[in-house]
């Protein structure tokens with residue numbers, strides 16, 4: 009078979025989705041379309057008449073599609089339906105979608121496989137909420153061919169003015185989201201005007217009928233000449249052969265091609281294309297084909313890997329910026345973990361940031377910490393495993409993903425200009441391990457670090473350390489708080505409070521902090537550490553990981569708080585060399601950050617801390633607007 | 642790429658997803674043309690092998706030729722066959738005289754549930770198609786079933802971009818539908834292209850042939866002169882009667898088939 013040449017897509021069924029607001033006449037239009045093209049089976053019209061009569065309704069064309077009893081009884085489409093029919097030009101799969109917002113997941117189910125769409129709008133109502141939402145989602149899903157159908161023209165005496173007004177309204181919205189419809193067809197679905205037959209009452213309209221508009225859509229473009237992407241679906245060991253099975257999602261391949269498998273980048277050459285019961289053995293394959301290949305070398309390959317040609321590889325990254333639609337009952341929130349499915353790969357991802365929430369009604373952008381059910385937004389996702397992806401616009405099949413929560417699909421997203429992990433510039437020192445600090449940082453999505461809190465007893469070091477630990481943990485960050493009191497009971501149980509012992513205490517905590525930081529963790533220490541000399545030692549040990557953070561409050565404030573009752577004891581002379589009372593506290597001269605816990609609430613301090621950590625450890629190379637780890641190459 | 646190859650590639654993809662994701666997988670084998678096409682597609686997907694057992698629910702009312710054909714195919718293709726039967730109901734005299742829907746539910750649906758439970762299958766592959774009936778037109782490729790195998794068609798999971806639902810709570814199960822997107826005509830064209838054996842009952846004798854095969858008492862042959870696959874294709878290209886028109890149990894009432902399916906029928 010000569011796959012590359014034999015690419016005619018014209019006989020393939022063109023999938024068309026019918027979308028729009030509830031009750032605007034989508035199912036009626038499909039029923040009518042099937043009838044008027046002679047596609048209904050014998051006896052169907054009589055059966056419909058009987059069903060309508062039994063329910064005391066006038067003849068209902070929507071019953072052709074609305075096959076469930078609940079749908080007929082309530083006069084509403086619940087789930088999407090697919091039917092086949094053909095015009096003189098080509099065969100179609102018509103996908104009827106429900107308009108009610110409760111069933112948006114079913115609308116997406118239908119629309120996601122469409123090449124083109126009809127957006128049905130009731131002339132009496134104009135574009136309503138779901139008309140806009142559906143239009144927006146079509147665009148997001150990558151359905152670029154759209155025709156608008158203005159329905160129920162019989163209800164406005166086929167008025168050209170009404171048509172024009174509704175048409176102007178929707179065209180304005182569509183142009184804002186970058187959609188130019190191929191036609192705006194005035195119809196009466198119920199009566200079959202301008203569906204297949206041209207309508208006498210609308211002589212003022214000279215554009216295409218519905219079937220003409222369908223036939224004017226172009227067939228799906230072949231993906232054969234796009235970059236090769238073969239996501240591995242499975243590996244079978246059969247009769248001594250090790251067959252890598254998968255579907256060519258884009259591009260083409262042939263025996264002798266050298267494939268690069270990502271993540272990892274191992275390479276091998278295609279030794280054979282395996283198949284069963286083919287008239288002649290396969291030597292090549294193109295986009296759309298489910299194939300099996302063997303390689304010339306036994307390299308490690310598993311489900312989720314993506315094969316490509318060396319010159320046009322997909323991107324390997326731990327962080328993605330995506331445009332998503334959300335279907336979950338629980339809103340999407342920062343810090344939540346989900347499973348991301350891209351082609352055949354699955355990744356545990358954490359929502360790192362919500363960059364904007366989009367109101368599809370008026371297309372305004374908002375800041376927010378959640379994307380609600382049926383909402384749309386742009387978010388940053390981070391995965392601990394390397395993800396192999398493409399920009400949706402360049403290679404759609406590996407540029408889109410679904411999001412799973414527990415057992416359920418809760419959303420879908422398209423990937424926007426993914427960037428390969430960059431070496432964070434501040435992180436170049438080799439550790440001598442096989443796993444480098446950079447690799448740990450990519451996997452974790454942040455750098456390790458020591459946040460060295462210093463300040464008087466009662467200034468709020470432990471409170472802030474614990475609050476920060478909780479908050480960073482919620483964001484999916486590897487974090488651990490080392491509290492001075494705890495350390496003194498364990499690691500440093502042998503030390504007392506003499507100046508030498510205090511210095512040794514700090515040296516040990518600094519060493520432990522550094523190990524944590526090198527292991528990729530953000531560690532927060534909460535020790536009074538009163539002398540500049542001791543903190544200088546800690547800074548030398550911590551090196552580039554070290555961040556001195558002054559938790560500052562006036563002695564009077566601390567003493568008034570006296571949370572542990574220590575000041576009272578110290579004043580009574582029961583604690584010798586108590587910092588602030590009988591021993592000096594030397595405030596840092598150039599700390600990385602100072603928090604004034606006396607004048608600010610815990611929440612405000614926490615926000616300042618989190619912002620500092622984001623800036624220095626989570627997205628150190630962040631360039632305006634784009635995602636994490638996306639510094640200039 | 643032509644339409645049949647596109648359909649075949651999509652079905653192979655579905656088979657491979659099911660096989661990768663599901664531990665205890667089986668395929669329903671009704672012995673009809675669709676099941677045989679499915680077996681063929683499975684062998685395409687797995688390079689000549691059928692790597693899961695095939696389950697046949699024997700209602701004891703099948704047309705005898707079907708059973709002969711079944712046993713021959715199982716032998717020739719080396720299938721691991723698992724038979725299910727609702728013995729208790731049969732011993733109790735269950736048959737279409739008790740009502741077609743009652744009989745179908747007892748012998749097919751309950752017979753199926755019993756064998757699935759007995760064998761511990763978590764998913765079964767079934768050869769239904771969207772063009773067969775309005776409720777099947779609304780099916781998912783990976784369709785979850787509840788604790789009692791029932792189909793909650795009012796709240797199906799979203800399914801898009803070929804990312805199928807492959808995780809589900811313990812006790813529930815899945816139906817996998819690899820030829821959901823095919824039509825009757827596609828099936829016959831593929832049988833012709835691939836030369837797939839089908840039981841003789843599909844070809845006309847004395848002016849009648851079976852378009853859809855089920856139990857003898859509830860399946861009537863339709864008028865036809867088509868004695869070869871080519872003639873069947875020509876006939877189907879012209880006909881405007883529906884495929885299941887010979888199936889009596891669908892016609893008991895407007896929602897008879899919907900209720901059967903909601904209860905766990907294929």
Ligand SMILES: Nc1nc2c(ncn2[C@@H]2O[C@H](COP(=O)(O)OP(=O)(O)OP(=O)(O)O)[C@@H](O)[C@H]2O)c(=O)[nH]1
Nearest residue numbers: 030031032033034035036084085107160196197198
């Ligand atoms: N007068 C008039 N009524 C129509 C026309 N088209 C549809 N209707 C009626 O509008 C109502 C809703 O039609 P449906 O086809 O069910 O609407 P839908 O868009 O499919 O609704 P959902 O799928 O539930 O979102 C039905 O009662 C139809 O008979 C039309 O052209 N003229």
Ligand SMILES: [Mg+2]
Nearest residue numbers: 034035084085
């Ligand atoms: Mg509808």
